[in-house]
Amino acid sequence: MARQSADVRREQLVEAAIRVMIRDGVAKATTRAVVGEAGLPLGAFHYCFRSKQELLHSVIERIMLRSLTFAPASPAHGDDPRDIIRSTLHAYWEGIRARPAEHLVTYELTQYALREPGLADVARRQYRHYLQANIDHLEAIAELAGIHWTVEVPVLARYGLNFLDGLTLNWLIDRDDTQALAALDAYADHLAGVAAPGRPGTPA
Incomplete structure (x- = not known):
């Protein structure tokens, strides 16, 4: 399977974070919960975002x-x-x-x-x-x-x-x-x- 670009994975993680927040609340949108929802390895988060703060900016x-x-x-x-x-x-x-x-x-x-x-x-x-x-x-x-x-x-x-x-x-x-x-x-x-x-x- 072709390796996904950082932009594609970033998109997946933002949408996954929104789904987790809607379903479970913002406080439970941990890094592990978000990558799990996106079906990506934990390392994908740190490859796409420097911090959870950056992810929250992207969600907004x-x-x-x-x-x-x-x-x-x-x-x-x-x-x-x-x-x-x-x-x-x-x-x-x-x-x-x-x-x-x-x-x-x-x-x-x-x-x-x-x-x-x-x-x-x-x-x-x-x-x-x-x-x-x-x-x-x-x-x-x-x-x-x-x-x-x-x-x-x-x-x-x-x-x-x-x-x-x-x-x-x-x-x-x-x-x-x-x-x-x-x-x-x-x-x-x-x-x-x-x-x-x-x-x-x-x-x-």
Whole structure:
């Protein structure tokens, strides 16, 4: 059998780690448990990752790529900025609803990392990722809708991160789709209220 590349084994280990965390919890995702789930020898872990911290970073990035990276909805003729904002947020929310178990793992990862000596940077990096994703989304929406934000984008992104993070956790607890979408639409209304036509400095 052909020898697998480091990239292929790394991929297998990240996916195996996610499966172990979903099934058994983050604390039980030991190196041995992960390689066992992947069907690889123990040495494969140290060949692909320098530490468990590096594996946790990769797990977070993988979950983000699947659920937090989404294309803003293409506007239909006559769509106003609020419609574009709303449809984009709904596309984001479908990513959350599609993989609830993975998102539950992300909250557990945050708590685990903050409590484990030497792993606090995992939580900090995790939320830096989230904040940048929110900045990217806001900039993409503005470009698509032909608007600019009247609030500084990093500030608006942090506000949005706090809202969406809380909304996601609340939904993981009660699974109330109706209330979650109502809250999401209220957030869309808020964003529409801090949007102005054109690029910054464009005459009204």
